[in-house]
Every structure is written in structure tokens, then in C-alpha cells.
Amino acid sequence: MKCVILDQMSAKKHPTKEELMSLLQMLNMFHPVGKGIEQYLLKNVYCCNILKGKYLLRDGEISHSLYFIQKGVLRGFIKEENKEITTWLATENEMAAGIRSFLLQAATTENIQAIEDCELLTIDFSDLNKMYQKYPSFNIVGRKITEYHYIQAENRAYITRLHDAEKKYAYFLEFYSHLANRVQLTYVASFLGITIETLSRVRAKTSTRKKLK
Structure with a gap:
């Protein structure tokens, strides 16, 4: 084939x-x-x-x-x-x-x-x-x-x-940042082994930290 x-x-x-x-x-x-x-x-x-x-x-x-x-x-x-x-x-x-x-x-x-x-x-x-x-x-x-x-x-x-959700997401941003805005959050959460609710909280924290810098 x-x-x-x-x-x-x-x-x-x-x-x-x-x-x-x-x-x-x-x-x-x-x-x-x-x-x-x-x-x-x-x-x-x-x-x-x-x-x-x-x-x-x-x-x-x-x-x-x-x-x-x-x-x-x-x-x-x-x-x-x-x-x-x-x-x-x-x-x-x-x-x-x-x-x-x-x-x-x-x-x-x-x-x-x-x-x-x-x-x-x-x-x-x-x-x-x-x-x-x-x-x-x-x-x-x-x-x-x-x-x-x-x-x-x-x-x-x-x-x-990794057990820490924030470390998981940080790792994702380090190695998969090119996909961060292209892939549905449901798939990202599944890929990281966390719930969509946890991912949303982590993303919010990450965004807040960036604004404070």
C-alpha cells in the first residue's frame, strides 16, 4: 500500500x-x-x-x-x-x-x-x-x-x-513551546498527565508571574 x-x-x-x-x-x-x-x-x-x-x-x-x-x-x-x-x-x-x-x-x-x-x-x-x-x-x-x-x-x-504540575508545564513550555498555542488544552493536559482544571490553574499562575516580572 x-x-x-x-x-x-x-x-x-x-x-x-x-x-x-x-x-x-x-x-x-x-x-x-x-x-x-x-x-x-x-x-x-x-x-x-x-x-x-x-x-x-x-x-x-x-x-x-x-x-x-x-x-x-x-x-x-x-x-x-x-x-x-x-x-x-x-x-x-x-x-x-x-x-x-x-x-x-x-x-x-x-x-x-x-x-x-x-x-x-x-x-x-x-x-x-x-x-x-x-x-x-x-x-x-x-x-x-x-x-x-x-x-x-x-x-x-x-x-x-514528575509529580509537580507546575514543573510539568514548565517542561512543556521549554521543549514544546511551539505547540502551546496550537494544541487544545484538553490534549496538553492529557499529554502532561494532569486534569484540565489543574492545567488552567497552572497556566494562570504562569501568566501572572510573567506580568509581575
């Missing part, structure tokens, strides 16, 4: 070189990407659009595709006793997938939802692995991206271990 047609905006097409540029720039930050890899991506990456509120992945499905966000915000969440728990947030120039499901090609317990209209680039699991085999240097890119996302996962785990 090359690309899921997610809504009426979508068209199954390869990106132009200009449309691929943001992805190439991101990859080159980790390790130089040669012309061969660039041409492979032009032939095997597809463009996808998804409307706000729609799903890329649902609990019980297999994550067949890896996504690069050109525009918009995605969130990952799980459900527990009819409660949604936001596990991660991703925005422009970041990768997204149900990573365990994608790597193992097994059913996921995760959901991935667009919380803004999104423009994405996507590559299929099998095409990604063919690229690793055809271009061994791309394994370095894959390793460094995996390391980066492991560090991000550790940061998220650190937030959940």
Missing part, C-alpha cells in the same frame, strides 16, 4: 523535487543524503492530505506507512476505560508513525489523529526497507533518527514521572 487516500483533498501522487525539499533538509541534518537516495524518494514517496479530526491509524490496525509532516499537527493517543491519553504530539518537519506497529508490522494499540489539517509525505514499510538495502549509507540516517526519537520518548517519560 503506497498511500491511503484519506479525504477528498488527497491525490495519490509523488512529490515534486520542491515538495520533497523539506524532507531532504531534515534527513541531511542527520547524515548527508546522496542523489541516488533523493531519486529513490522521488519515486517511492507519496503526498497525502488529511483533514482535522481524521485518523491516520486506529487501535487494532497495522501501521504500514511512515509519515513526514510538512504542515499541521498530529497526536498519538491510547484509550483506557473510555479515556483518551495523549502519548505524543508532532508537527512540521517531524516524523510520525505507530512506531512499534510499523517496525514489527503488528497490530497497534495506538491511534494517530490530525488536530489540524495536515500535508504529509509518506513512504511504505517495504519501500523504506528496500532503500536501506539499496543504499547502506541510509542506515546511518535511520539509526540517528531512531536515536533522536528515543531521546524524545525519554523526555516524554520524564514528564509523566
Whole structure:
């Protein structure tokens, strides 16, 4: 499966070189990407659009595709006793997938939802692995991206271990300030592991302190 047609905006097409540029720039930050890899991506990456509120992945499905966000915000969440728990947030120039499901090609317990209209680039699991085999240097890119996302996962785990709500929110502002005014407070509270009421109180305190400075 090359690309899921997610809504009426979508068209199954390869990106132009200009449309691929943001992805190439991101990859080159980790390790130089040669012309061969660039041409492979032009032939095997597809463009996808998804409307706000729609799903890329649902609990019980297999994550067949890896996504690069050109525009918009995605969130990952799980459900527990009819409660949604936001596990991660991703925005422009970041990768997204149900990573365990994608790597193992097994059913996921995760959901991935667009919380803004999104423009994405996507590559299929099998095409990604063919690229690793055809271009061994791309394994370095894959390793460094995996390391980066492991560090991000550790940061998220650190937030959940904090008991102080103000410290949680301060940490969020330090590392996710670019999302502070783009993501619904309900999702931010869930991500931090606090109630919406507690988050509102913490935000009010933070705002008051800034005014007094």
C-alpha cells in the first residue's frame, strides 16, 4: 500500500523535487543524503492530505506507512476505560508513525489523529526497507533518527514521572513551546498527565508571574 487516500483533498501522487525539499533538509541534518537516495524518494514517496479530526491509524490496525509532516499537527493517543491519553504530539518537519506497529508490522494499540489539517509525505514499510538495502549509507540516517526519537520518548517519560504540575508545564513550555498555542488544552493536559482544571490553574499562575516580572 503506497498511500491511503484519506479525504477528498488527497491525490495519490509523488512529490515534486520542491515538495520533497523539506524532507531532504531534515534527513541531511542527520547524515548527508546522496542523489541516488533523493531519486529513490522521488519515486517511492507519496503526498497525502488529511483533514482535522481524521485518523491516520486506529487501535487494532497495522501501521504500514511512515509519515513526514510538512504542515499541521498530529497526536498519538491510547484509550483506557473510555479515556483518551495523549502519548505524543508532532508537527512540521517531524516524523510520525505507530512506531512499534510499523517496525514489527503488528497490530497497534495506538491511534494517530490530525488536530489540524495536515500535508504529509509518506513512504511504505517495504519501500523504506528496500532503500536501506539499496543504499547502506541510509542506515546511518535511520539509526540517528531512531536515536533522536528515543531521546524524545525519554523526555516524554520524564514528564509523566514528575509529580509537580507546575514543573510539568514548565517542561512543556521549554521543549514544546511551539505547540502551546496550537494544541487544545484538553490534549496538553492529557499529554502532561494532569486534569484540565489543574492545567488552567497552572497556566494562570504562569501568566501572572510573567506580568509581575
